[in-house]
Amino acid sequence: MAYRFLHTADIHLDSPLRTLALRNPELSELIGLATRRAFTRVVDLCLEEQVDALILAGDLYDGDQTSMKTARFLAEQVRRLHEAGIRTFIIRGNHDALSKITTELVMPDTVKVFGATAEAVAIDRDAGHFPVAIHGLSFAKSHAPQSLLGHYASPVADAVNIGIMHTSLGGSEKHDLYAPCSVGDLQQSGFRYWALGHIHKRSVVENAGSVIVMPGMPQGRDINEDGPKSASLVTIMDDRSVIVEERPTNVAQFERLLVDVSDASDWKALVTQVSMRLERLHSTVAAEHLVARVQLYGQSELAWRLRRDLDLLRTDIETRGSFIGNVWIDKVQTSCTAPSEGASFASGALAELTAIINEDVLYSEGYQQELASIADELRGQLPAEARHIFGAGEEGLRDTLASFAGDGSASVIAQLRGGQGE
Known part of the structure; x- marks a missing residue:
């Protein structure tokens, strides 16, 4: 008989709003509740599809989350799965490594929260069904600069081995390096399916021996997490082939x-x-x-x-x-x-000021140094995962600052121009 589970990660329950552009109170409320509603949809999918398990591959929360409202919400959703006989397997990632909810919340016995020591859980299945072993390992701290793959137990002989890992793989532009490992290393591990988390963009890598899935996240939180979001419905058939289906979840x-x-x-x-x-x-x-x-x-x-x-x-x-x-x-x-603006704007004080700004001020050494100083100060106040907004590397930083400066000068000239030419 097939074994079916839903795989998701990076839910970031009750994550603070990350965009300064959400000035509309109604929109702020919508996005503020969206992570909960998306997680509810994940649980709804589990119930509708009558899966055997839900796998949460890290970052269920968003930091040292201690809100009892979050705890009550999670307990209610887990209870729904428990009453339906669906097991839940959870590992902690870099964002929820320090969360007190997972450690203090009393979970039903159908929930397995993996600790900082790798474990393998054998799934009880009826006679004649292929055996399944689920392996997991949580972050002990919020940083894991070294690969965790070597800490996992060897595959259980004759079983379908499913590994749960929170990892940046070989690295991603918008994500810091966490528990790095290569796709090739995972493929050679002997595990049939790797349920990954951490990178918010979905990817699926398949070969004859393994299926490696980064499911993305079920709900984006700002424009840098744009596009459709989903969870992965996974079916392991009797012949041990793996079918992965993408199911939309974002509100x-x-x-x-x-x-x-x-x-x-x-x-x-x-x-x-x-x-x-x-x-x-x-x-x-x-x-x-x-x-x-x-x-x-x-x-x-x-x-x-x-x-x-x-x-x-x-x-x-x-x-x-x-x-x-x-x-x-x-x-x-x-x-x-x-x-081309025409004679009224081709000359005069405003035209001269525009030329001075665009030809002299923007490229002066003093202006460039001041701009870089402001950018460094702002970047130092951002969380690590948001610092990429100023560009990747020195060249990217220069291009970003030049764009900001150009837009700013054009806005200033627009204000000075007032009603001319309308």
Whole structure:
């Protein structure tokens, strides 16, 4: 008889909002509760599919979480699985290594929380069914700079061995190095399935001997975790072949929307164009809610006004989104440039000031040093996993700062220009 389980990771229950763009209180509430609702959907899937087990491969919480509300919520969801006879296997990752909930919350006997010493749990199955062994190991501390693979027990002979590990594998651009190991090492371990966690982007690697799955996360928390989110429904057939199915779980889906507004003749036409694109995007998203970051580009006579009145544009687009239904705006940005400005702007004090800023100030040594100093100070205040927003490496940092400086100077000029040319 087949063995079936749902595999997920990086739920980050009750994670603090990570984006400064969530100014809308209703949107803040929606995203603030989304991780819980996504986890409820995971449990619903387990019950609907009548799986044998739920595997949680780390970062169930988001740090030293001590909220009793979180504890009560988790206890209720685990109770639902327990009453249905579904087992739960949990390892702690880097974010929840220090959480007191997992260690202090009294769990039913159908829940196995692996400790800092690797264990293998043999699954009781009826006679004639292939044996299953589930291996797990939790982070003892919030950092694990060395591979943990060598700490796992050898595969149980004649059984289907399933390993649960929280790992950065060979590294990922947006994730620090945790318990690094290679796909090749996992493939040679003798385990039939590796249930991984830590990297928030889904990936599946299969060969004849093993299946290695990084399920991603069930719910994104900001625009840097955009796109559809899901859990993995896994079926191990009687012949020990493995079938992995992706099942959507996210309540709200973050998406980036690029809109070329070069053809928009006036403000109303521009808002209408963006609204139509939002409605089209919403129709392609499986999640209940769409949270969009709108980026406008192209040459437009409205370029200066867009920079000056971006807050007003956001209000107009948010209103259109409410008409569509369940469409929210994370942020509106513009990189639009103005066509040749004409004689009224080709000369004069403002034109001269623009030339000074763009040709002299932005590239002066003093300005560059001050910009880098501000960036270093801000980066030092960010959590480790968010520091990539300033770019990867020295060249990436320079490009990011140059982009910020260019956008800032254009906004200043737009404000100074006022109503000219509208």
